[in-house]
Every structure is written in C-alpha cells, then in structure tokens.
Amino acid sequence: MTQTEQRQPISFAFLAQIILILNSFIMLYPVVVMVFSAFKTTGEIFEHPFALPDFTQVQNFARVLGETSMPTYFVNSIIVTGASIILILALGTMAGYAVARYESRTNTFVLLFFLAGLMLPLKLAVIPLFILLRDLNLLDSRWALIVTYTAIGLPSAVFIMAGFLRSLPAELEDAARIDGASEPRIMWSVMLPLARPPMAIAAIQNAVPIWNDFFFPLVFIQSDSAKTLPQGLTSFMGEYTTDWGMLFAGLTIAAAPITLLYIALSRQFIQGMTAGAVK
Amino acid sequence: MANVSIRNIRKSFGSVAIIKGVDVDIDDGEFVILVGPSGCGKSTLLRMIAGLEDITDGEIRIGPRVVNDVPPKDRDIAMVFQNYALYPHMTVADNMAFSLKLKGTPQAEKTKRVQDAAASLGLLPLLDRYPRQLSGGQRQRVAMGRAIVRDPQVFLFDEPLSNLDAKLRVQMRAEIKELHQRLKTTTVYVTHDQIEAMTMADKIVVMHDGIVEQIGAPLELYDRPANRFVAGFIGSPAMNFLDGVLTDGGLRLPSGAVLSLDGQPALPAGSKATYGVRPEHLQIVPAGTPGAIPAEVAVVEPTGSDTTVIAKAEGGNLTIVVRDRVALRPGEAVALQPVARQVHLFDERGQRVAGL
Numbered sequence: 001m002t003q004t005e006q007r008q009p010i011s012f013a014f015l016a017q018i019i020l021i022l023n024s025f026i027m028l029y030p031v032v033v034m035v036f037s038a039f040k041t042t043g044e045i046f047e048h049p050f051a052l053p054d055f056t057q058v059q060n061f062a063r064v065l066g067e068t069s070m071p072t073y074f075v076n077s078i079i080v081t082g083a084s085i086i087l088i089l090a091l092g093t094m095a096g097y098a099v100a101r102y103e104s105r106t107n108t109f110v111l112l113f114f115l116a117g118l119m120l121p122l123k124l125a126v127i128p129l130f131i132l133l134r135d136l137n138l139l140d141s142r143w144a145l146i147v148t149y150t151a152i153g154l155p156s157a158v159f160i161m162a163g164f165l166r167s168l169p170a171e172l173e174d175a176a177r178i179d180g181a182s183e184p185r186i187m188w189s190v191m192l193p194l195a196r197p198p199m200a201i202a203a204i205q206n207a208v209p210i211w212n213d214f215f216f217p218l219v220f221i222q223s224d225s226a227k228t229l230p231q232g233l234t235s236f237m238g239e240y241t242t243d244w245g246m247l248f249a250g251l252t253i254a255a256a257p258i259t260l261l262y263i264a265l266s267r268q269f270i271q272g273m274t275a276g277a278v279k
Numbered sequence: 280m281a282n283v284s285i286r287n288i289r290k291s292f293g294s295v296a297i298i299k300g301v302d303v304d305i306d307d308g309e310f311v312i313l314v315g316p317s318g319c320g321k322s323t324l325l326r327m328i329a330g331l332e333d334i335t336d337g338e339i340r341i342g343p344r345v346v347n348d349v350p351p352k353d354r355d356i357a358m359v360f361q362n363y364a365l366y367p368h369m370t371v372a373d374n375m376a377f378s379l380k381l382k383g384t385p386q387a388e389k390t391k392r393v394q395d396a397a398a399s400l401g402l403l404p405l406l407d408r409y410p411r412q413l414s415g416g417q418r419q420r421v422a423m424g425r426a427i428v429r430d431p432q433v434f435l436f437d438e439p440l441s442n443l444d445a446k447l448r449v450q451m452r453a454e455i456k457e458l459h460q461r462l463k464t465t466t467v468y469v470t471h472d473q474i475e476a477m478t479m480a481d482k483i484v485v486m487h488d489g490i491v492e493q494i495g496a497p498l499e500l501y502d503r504p505a506n507r508f509v510a511g512f513i514g515s516p517a518m519n520f521l522d523g524v525l526t527d528g529g530l531r532l533p534s535g536a537v538l539s540l541d542g543q544p545a546l547p548a549g550s551k552a553t554y555g556v557r558p559e560h561l562q563i564v565p566a567g568t569p570g571a572i573p574a575e576v577a578v579v580e581p582t583g584s585d586t587t588v589i590a591k592a593e594g595g596n597l598t599i600v601v602r603d604r605v606a607l608r609p610g611e612a613v614a615l616q617p618v619a620r621q622v623h624l625f626d627e628r629g630q631r632v633a634g635l
Binding site: 178 | 326331350352357361362364365368382429
C-alpha cells in the first residue's frame with residue numbers, strides 16, 4: 001500500500017527526467033555536430049560525421065579568421081546587436097517606467113500603441129521601410145539595421161518592463177521620495193536595480209533574433225563592410241563547392257557569443273530580486 | 280522637533296471626498312495616534328502630512344512653516360511604512376544611509392549616525408545583511424532605523440505593526456513607545472487597532488468617514504466618549520448599546536423595563552436615547568432582580584484573567600466581562616445590573632448627553 005503510494009510520484013519524476021534528458025540530447029546534438037565538424041576537413045566530415053575530431057586541428061578557424069571577411073561580419077554583428085539592445089533597453093525601460101509608475105490619462109493609449117507594434121510583423125512593411133531608409137540615407141549601413149531592430153524590439157520591451165515595474169510596491173517609491181531622492185534617482189537607484197530580471201529577459205529575447213537575423217541585412221545591406229554574420233556566412237556556400245569545415249568553423253564562432261550571453265544572463269531569469277522588499 | 284498643525288484639511292479624489300475638513304493640533308514631542316476603521320481617511324491624512332498626497336484644501340504646518348507645497352524630502356520628516364518598504368537590493372547599512380547619501384553627508388558622519396541608530400535598535404550584527412535575510416521584526420527595526428538616522432522633526436508611522444504576529448506586535452509596541460520616550464520626537468502614528476492606540480498614544484484622534492469624531496487622551500476617550508461611534512470603537516470588547524425612551528430618572532426599553540440613570544440628563548423626558556454601558560460595568564445578578572435587564576446566557580469565553588459572557592437580552596446581545604470565575608451555563612437565565620455611575624447616554628443623533 002505504502003509502496004504503491006510512494007512509487008507513483010517517483011516514477012513520474014523519473015519519466016520527467018528521461019524526457020528532459022532526451023530533450024537536451026535533441027537540443028545539444030546539432031550544436032555538438034557543428035563544433036565537431038569545425039575541427040574537420042570537408043572529407044573527414046563526410047567520412048566520419050560523428051567521430052571525435054582532433055581538437056588541435058584549428059586550421060578551419062585560422063582560415064575563416066585570416067582569409068575571409070568573417071572578422072568584419074563578427075564586429076558588425078556585435079555592433080548592430082549591441083547598439084540595438086542598448087537602445088531597446090534604454091528606451092523601453094524609460095517608456096515602461098513612465099507607463100507603469102506615473103498616473104496619466106494617456107498611459108493606456110501609449111501602452112496600447114506599443115502593444116499594437118507587437119502585432120504588426122515588420123517584414124510585411126519591408127518595402128515602405130526600404131523607401132524610408134533610402135530617403136533617410138541609411139541604406140547599406142549598420143544604422144539601417146540598428147533602427148529597424150530597435151523599432152521591432154521596443155514594443156515587447158515596453159510590455160515586459162511596464163508589467164514588471166507595475167508589480168513593484170509603490171511604497172518603495174514613497175520611501176525613496178521621503179529619503180530625498182529625485183524622480184530620475186528613484187528610477188536609477190531604487191527601481192532599476194530591482195528590474196534586472198525583466199531587463200535580462202528583454203535583452204535575451206531580443207538579442208537572439210537580432211543576432212540571427214538574415215532577412216533585413218539581405219534587404220538593406222549590399223557592401224561587404226556592413227554585412228552581419230548570417231548574411232556573411234552565406235558567402236561560404238559556393239555555387240559548385242562548399243568548404244563545410246570552414247562553414248562550421250564560422251558557424252561556431254557566430255554561435256559562441258550569443259550562447260555565452262544566454263548562459264551569463266540566465267541566472268537573472270531565475271533570481272527573484274524582490275524577495276524581502278515587502279512582506 | 281516641531282509641532283504639527285492641521286487646519287481644515289480636505290482631500291477629494293475626483294468627486295469623492297475622502298477627508299472632509301479635519302483640524303488637529305499636535306504639540307512638540309507628542310505621540311499622536313490617528314485611529315479609525317478602514318477607509319476613514321487616516322492613512323490619507325498621514326500621507327498628506329508626508330507630502331505623498333496633494334492637499335485639496337486647507338493648510339498643514341510643520342513648525343512655523345506651511346508645507347502644503349513643500350516636497351516630501353524638504354519637510355524634514357521620516358516615515359515607516361506598513362510593508363517596511365526597505366530597498367531590497369541594499370544592505371541594512373545602505374538602507375539606513377540612503378537618505379544621508381542623497382544629502383551628501385560626509386562618509387565619517389554617515390557611518391557614525393548609522394552605527395548609533397543601529398546600536399540603539401540592536402541592529403549592529405545585521406548591518407551587512409539584505410532585507411530578504413531578516414525576520415519580520417528585524418525588518419521593522421531596520422525601517423525604524425532608517426527613520427531615526429535622519430533625525431527628523433516628525434516621525435510618521437503608517438500601520439507599522441500590522442504585518443507582525445501578535446506576540447511580536449506587543450513587543451514592538453513597547454519598543455516604539457520606549458523609542459519615543461528616549462528621542463521625544465513628534466510622532467504621528469496611524470493604526471486601526473484601538474489597543475495600539477490606547478497603549479501608545481499621548482493623544483488619540485478618532486476618525487470616521489473623513490471627519491474627526493473626537494480628539495483626546497486615551498482614557499478620556501474611554502471614560503467620556505463624545506459620541507456613539509467613539510464609544511463603540513474604543514474599548515474591547517465593545518460597549519453595549521440599548522435603545523429606549525427617556526423617562527423621569529430612567530430610560531424605558533421597548534419591553535417596558537426601566538433602567539435607572541445616575542444624574543439628570545440634559546434631554547427632556549420622552550426623547551429617544553441610547554444607553555451605553557461597557558462590558559465591565561454590567562454585573563451579573565440573579566434572574567428577577569428589580570431594575571436589572573433580564574437575559575439568557577449564550578456564550579461563556581474564559582480567557583484566564585477574566586471571562587467574557589455574551590447574553591441574549593431584548594434589543595440584541597450584551598457582552599459582560601467579569602474578573603471572577605463564574606459558573607454559568609449557556610441557556611441559564613440571569614439578570615444584568617448596570618453600574619449606574621458608569622453609564623453613558625447618547626441622543627438620537629448619537630451625541631453624548633451631558634448631565635450624567
């Protein structure tokens with residue numbers, strides 16, 4: 001009797017573990033194959049696709065970094081993603097703060113306006129966007145991508161930040177106000193340190209698609225000097241032959257920063273910063 | 280330290296009037312408690328003193344200065360909130376030093392003031408901890424420490440004890456009172472708990488529905504409530520009320536029984552009136568005693584130090600508190616004899632009738 005009662009939850013947990021382990025295999029498998037292949041020649045990849053490579057064979061990486069424009073693409077990707085995320089977080093947090101913490105008749109309208117942006121796929125508006133950027137003289141520059149990504153990312157950032165900031169107790173603001181803090185100071189010293197988890201969420205959920213985006217660079221960028229990684233990597237795919245080893249080395253380099261960012265920020269996801277603020 | 284003067288203060292949210300003209304004078308160094316049921320406007324009034332709510336009409340002075348349009352940080356006040364409102368990402372020391380940091384106080388003085396305040400509240404071992412690592416009582420103390428560090432003219436407390444358990448509440452009550460006796464800073468304290476009000480205050484302001492019902496020393500409110508609301512609000516268990524009509528020298532209940540009055544009420548015979556008697560001023564006497572109210576025991580609640588008896592009588596239940604051990608059973612017929620000297624009388628509008 002007792003045994004069956006105990007066995008059931010254990011077997012459930014066991015099953016859950018099995019599913020999660022299987023899932024991580026499915027998720028990690030392509031990543032592992034990508035990293036392994038980066039250390040092999042094209043011949044080796046087709047001969048022994050799953051074999052452990054010789055990790056001292058770094059000539060693929062050397063060639064990617066030395067003989068191609070990969071370093072330029074990499075720097076461009078960092079600049080475009082970094083600038084977009086900084087703009088999204090700065091503007092999104094300020095807008096979200098205003099919407100969440102100050103009472104105003106226009107608040108609902110402003111929030112709905114941003115929410116409407118969430119429902120509009122900007123890719124549908126690519127032709128007017130192209131014309132707009134052409135008229136602004138931004139085409140074929142990194143700015144074309146930065147302003148586009150910022151516009152795409154802002155609605156969700158405002159939504160996430162407003163939702164979180166609204167949940168912070170008003171007494172914290174009152175206490176800071178009595179302690180002598182100005183309004184910008186309240187935002188900067190009291191509210192924003194508490195808003196790190198949603199900022200991390202907004203950062204990651206925008207950074208990953210921006211880093212990976214292929215569509216807008218394809219439309220807006222022609223010169224090699226402004227290309228980002230996803231677009232640049234396509235030049236490794238030859239019309240007749242492809243150096244798969246180099247391509248995988250490029251992909252590994254391209255995937256590394258965003259993976260590291262994810263690992264670094266995932267702690268913020270879990271951390272409950274408000275614990276202890278109020279009872 | 281300073282006195283606080285509140286003159287004809289009004290507050291409306293849109294067309295809804297929350298505070299409808301309140302006058303309160305708080306002397307320098309006085310401990311004043313605003314008490315009343317939820318929604319009576321006491322917290323709003325406190326927040327107006329703090330500068331966290333706009334004043335619709337009227338005037339608030341702290342010391343000689345009208346502060347209506349002075350921002351909170353320039354009012355020289357400190358406030359302790361119900362949920363403490365400690366900054367979760369700062370240590371105890373940083374929480375306490377935050378206001379000094381904003382003022383640009385030199386490091387040495389800042390450290391000294393935080394140390395002094397922490398020492399007086401027994402917080403020294405906790406200075407490096409974060410609020411989430413503290414118990415409820417410790418958080419409460421940090422919130423008080425944050426207020427003390429500023430050395431303000433006025434302390435404001437907004438229901439500071441209502442998140443604590445009963446035992447801790449009694450302990451913190453004594454600590455706050457002791458703190459006030461030591462610092463002698465003018466204090467305005469909001470609570471809905473009339474026991475807190477009775478035990479801590481120099482002066483109680485009873486509020487109800489946006490107006491002040493009565494202002495006075497705790498025992499003054501208890502012994503001479505100005506109206507039926509105060510009489511019912513102050514005291515636990517609450518005062519018993521019996522409605523009737525005044526006769527010569529007594530009050531006739533609808534059943535015809537006449538309760539005697541000690542004195543000559545300033546109200547003509549034949550007027551409707553309410554007879555109020557506190558639970559400890561009702562004596563249980565054998566059934567059938569002349570001049571006593573016939574009743575039937577409903578519930579007996581022994582607490583150890585005294586016993587609360589709830590009895591059914593005409594016009595509703597009556598509560599009696601007796602110090603002696605009583606052998607009463609539910610359903611038993613008794614009679615209740617009010618102590619005539621201790622009876623209160625209220626007119627039809629609920630105002631106290633003089634002459635008793």
